[in-house]
């Protein structure tokens with residue numbers, strides 16, 4: 391399959407939908423663990439439900455990625471930057487898959503029932519274990535912070551492409567066509 | 577149209593913009609995480625207020641640290657079905673798991689020195705749903721709000737006698753609890769104590785009708801009141817020894833679960849306020865404690881008796897405590913699980 395010039399519309403839609411949800415997840419995560427107010431409970435309910443939804447969405451997204459591929463990066467981008475872009479995207483995908491699994495696993499290993507919005511129960515796939523709980527909990531916390539840092543870096547890079555380099559990279563993922571910029575990558 | 581490698585004047589403006597977006601996002605994140613608001617009541621602050629001067633009870637619960645496990649059943653008599661559609665109220669027998677405990681942060685406390693006794697309970701319905709709760713023997717809670725509970729912990733930890741006086745001035749509801757603590761009889765057994773849920777919840781019946789309720793476990797064992805001095809003559813762990821012996825020799829111990837239904841206007845948001853006498857009560861079933869096991873290797877060790885783990889048919893009311901407790905119990909669980917090495921299992925009971 392020849393490389394597309396832009397991400398397919400469904401890919402672009404998912405990118406932005408998930409971006410908004412993931413940023414919300416990160417903020418809800420650190421917000422809920424630092425409060426004892428009644429909002430704690432709705433927040434953690436949203437966190438679990440949205441987190442599991444995102445796990446399903448990232449699977450769909452990866453399938454679409456395999457099907458449609460991705461547009462090439464500009465030819466004049468230095469190889470190290472290209473490598474950095476690829477690695478960071480890989481890491482972003484990794485976080486999108488691993489974070490919800492860690493969240494679920496951490497609750498399973500705590501023998502804590504996972505009940506989502508609407509009373510949906512998710513059966514435990516792990517037995518209670520202090521060691522496993524601690525490992526997954528730490529991973530969820532620290533990977534969550536790393537995820538946020540990486541999202542910031544990613545946003546910085548995207549804005550750099552859009553505002554400084556103006557090389558059309560932003561146009562490949564923009565929800566709506568950006569007239570002058572989309573063609574530039576070619 | 578290739579502007580790369582040539583940041584123009586608008587380019588440096590863009591860099592400033594990018595830096596502003598990053599800085600703003602990071603600041604918003606830090607604010608949400610509470611890193612910029614030391615005044616926010618966090619689970620960490622609650623835990624540190626619970627921590628005694630002698631240090632945290634590593635590997636143990638951060639409150640109600642001393643306890644012993646039990647297993648048994650909850651026998652629902654079917655009467656609860658008129659109040660709540662929860663499966664556990666349908667006539668039948670459901671597996672129960674729990675923990676008798678003392679309201680202290682010291683796992684080695686001398687039993688006679690601890691005024692509040694508690695019971696953690698988990699009832700499992702056949703469809704995988706769980707109902708968890710943690711109840712205590714005073715008929716009312718000490719304070720009206722989670723913030724006041726924090727303030728109580730801080731004030732009672734101070735050497736200065738003025739601190740408690742000032743606390744009581746600010747939280748006059750505490751006097752009812754203080755009176756209970758001074759005047760209520762002491763018993764010689766976990767089996768002779770009533771355990772009260774204190775927090776208010778909403779039961780939803782099959783027709784969608786809602787009922788604000790509180791519930792208690794009332795003992796069928798009759799006890800004789802003794803003085804605290806008399807208890808002091810017993811061993812430091814007499815409660816655990818007594819309940820183990822009692823169940824071994826006399827067999828299963830029972831509590832009746834009684835649900836009290838609020839009248840409109842009864843205070844549901846404040847567990848320090850008892851509801852007036854004469855409210856409708858419904859006996860919904862019996863807790864039968866069949867087997868006692870030490871906590872160290874026992875099945876209750878790994879359970880967080882979080883009162884917000886509720887089956888369908890029971891939901892939260894406007895009572896702010898269950899949410900606060902859920903948040904703090906989670907943190908306490910995270911800590912004690914991570915410190916399990918400080919409280920090693922003997923491996924004798926479980927493979």
Ligand code: HEM
Nearest residue numbers: 409412413455460479482483541545548549559560562563
């Ligand atoms: C939580 C937030 C986000 C996540 C997890 C995320 C993830 C990703 C991933 C994995 C890709 C690579 C797509 C692929 O090659 O299959 C990508 C591409 C892209 N993202 Fe994001 N993104 C997020 C937010 C944002 C934001 C806020 C912006 C803009 C300000 C942005 C701009 C871009 C751009 C311009 C691309 C295209 C890169 C290319 O052509 O290879 N992203 N994003």
Ligand code: HEM
Nearest residue numbers: 415416419420423438441442444489490493494531534910
């Ligand atoms: C995209 C997915 C997810 C992201 C980005 C995310 C992010 C976070 C963050 C940032 C925290 C706060 C960590 C801290 O500062 O202590 C957190 C905590 C938590 N998350 Fe997630 N999460 C995700 C998915 C899930 C899922 C699917 C579940 C469970 C079903 C879950 C359950 C939890 C729980 C229980 C906590 C509290 C941990 C504790 O302190 O005990 N998360 N999450």
Ligand code: HEM
Nearest residue numbers: 637638639640675694695696710711722773774905908909
């Ligand atoms: C904001 C107020 C409260 C705070 C901060 C608090 C704190 C705690 C903590 C940290 C634990 C240990 C949890 C664990 O590691 O599993 C605990 C256990 C317990 N609490 Fe509370 N608590 C509060 C209110 C209450 C109330 C209102 C009741 C009774 C109605 C109660 C009864 C119990 C009982 C019985 C246990 C022992 C449960 C077990 O056996 O695991 N607490 N509490």
